[in-house]
Amino acid sequence: MKKYSLFFIVAVSVIAFMSLLLISAKNRPRKFNPRITLRHNEKIPYGTNVAYQLLPALFPNASVSYDKKRPGDWDSLDYKTGNQAVIIVTKDFNAEVWELEPLKDFAQNGNYVFIIANTFSYEANRYFHTRTKDLVFDEYFGEGLDSLQLNLENPPFINHLAYQYPGRKYEASFIEIDTLRTNIMGRNEKKQVNFIQMNTGKGHFYLHLAPLAFSNYFLLHKDNIHYYEQVLSVIPPQVNKIVWNEYFLVKRSNKKEKDPSLYRVLFQYPAFKWGLLTALGALLLFILLEMRRKQRMIPEITPPINDSLDFIKTIGRLYYDQNDHVNLAKKMSAYFLDHLRNHYKITTQVLDESFVATVHSKTDYPKEDLKQITRFIRFTDTAKFISDEQLSEFYLQLENFYQNA
Structure with missing residues (x-):
């Protein structure tokens, strides 16, 4: 007995719990689905289920069917x-010329082609001699996207009432049409204008x-x-x-295109695109081009000035002004011998006839x-006094050698 009582209590609890779930689900406010x-x-x-289901009532003599073939x-x-009639419903009528020719x-x-779309491709606009202003411009420039209102022209329609609803607008308009055939x-x-024939x-x-x-x-x-x-x-009822x-x-969903963007719309115009x-x-x-390494202009480098000669001249003037001609003559002699060693590789330890012959052979200077x-x-090695004339003559002899040897 206790076993059946426990089973009864569990069953009642489950039924009560399920009833509460159903009641709460029924009372829960339905969430609006904004997907287009x-x-x-x-x-x-x-969605467009209502429009599709009404077709048999509007056209009782017609066979109504659905397909998604090109x-x-x-x-x-x-x-x-x-x-016959075909009703083409899409967000983006992204038709190409080879798809438009069969429609034409x-x-x-003697048939009717009814195209319902928010945007038309460049090829479609060119084919129909139209230009459309897409909703994306209103979205980017801050115009409202809700509360659609539509009016039918009189003629051809008798009723000139305005039809509206508080939902999404999602519309476009024609900014150019061929008035001769439209x-x-x-x-x-x-x-x-948003509806033409x-x-x-x-x-x-x-x-x-x-x-x-x-x-x-x-x-x-x-x-x-x-x-x-x-x-x-x-569309005639018959x-x-x-x-x-x-x-x-x-076709649009297969291409996985994103929602219309400002650039995609502008790229429909070849002039802007290119x-x-x-x-x-x-x-x-x-x-x-600017990424290339730029090298600064190489400054002109002047060759170093040889200050040795100026230094020697300065020292020479110093000795000359002090009348120390012997010491100055020795300095001039030492510079001359150093010149022979460095430039002509001549040994200057012994200044004899052999030395003179060697210098003459290498410099071709008069013996x-x-x-x-x-x-x-x-x-100069043994002199205790050298006159101005002797020093001057020795200087001229050395200068003549430097210039002509």
């Missing part, structure tokens, strides 16, 4: 016949730059469902096929003049 997906199977505020590979549409061929055969269908709260062959292109106007949040807010009904009324295509939405790249290239070249110099040097 635009996917047809998403029931979050910025233009030209659609299995459920016949490119050679008319009375499809429309010219009809304005709608505007935003600033009267900027273009005729091509037997069919039409429709371009809409406010994708969140097709979101669950917008369509379920007040009477905004009427905006959706009127916008899609441009079409037999409608395809909801998310190829460009998938101007910026040229400036960066010039800056890089300047940095590389008689060398004999006079040698005799006077020997004379």
Whole structure:
């Protein structure tokens, strides 16, 4: 009995605990999901499940299908016949020329191409002869991003009411259109064009730059469902096929692109792109050139002045002024003999005829003049007095030797 009582208590406790969890979960406020997906199977505020589910009611005679294949590979549409429609929903209509050509061929055969996107690639703008102002500019320059308001043109639409909701804006506008082949269908709260029609062959292109106007949040807010009904009324109700295509939405996610940035938008314009790249290239070249080692100008170095001769002359004047001619003559003789030893490698220990012959052979100086110099040097060794004339003559003999030897 105690065993069953314990089991009963545990069971009641578990049931009570689970009930409390369910009650708390039910009473917990639901968190708003701000992600913008635009996917047809998403029931979050910025999904497009409501718009997709309403298509059979708006077009009862048409077969409604979904795919994410690229233009030209659609299995459920016949490119050679008319009375069909494709609704392309994406954040960034980053189409290239080879993707736009199948769309044009499809429309010219009497079909309808409805493109819903926030941004258009450079190729798409060029193809449709348009220019768009992206929301990213408003974001960077501080304009509000909430509370979208849309208006339809009269004509072609009869109802001229303003449709709005308090959610994200996420819109763009056309700043240039080809007025000869384009009809304005709608505007935003600033009267900027965001919905246009273009005729091509037997069919039409429709371009809409406010994708969140097709979101669950917008369509379920007040009477905004009427905006959706009127916008899609441009497609005849008797079409037999409608395809909801998310190829460009998938293409964007496969490329793992980041959210629109100011530079990515500006790079859509070739002039700005190449101007910026040229400036960066010039800056890089300047940095590389300035990185080279710069050498200062090498200063001119003057050769050292030989002060020895000046010193000797100064000493000579000193001896001369003191009339010490003998000592001065000895100094002059010693300098002469040192000159012979250093320049001609001549031994000067014995000043005889052999010495004179050796000096003559190495210097080619006249032998008689060398004999006079040698005799006077020997004379200075024993002389007690030398006159001014003798000293002057000896000086001239030595100078003549230095200059001509």
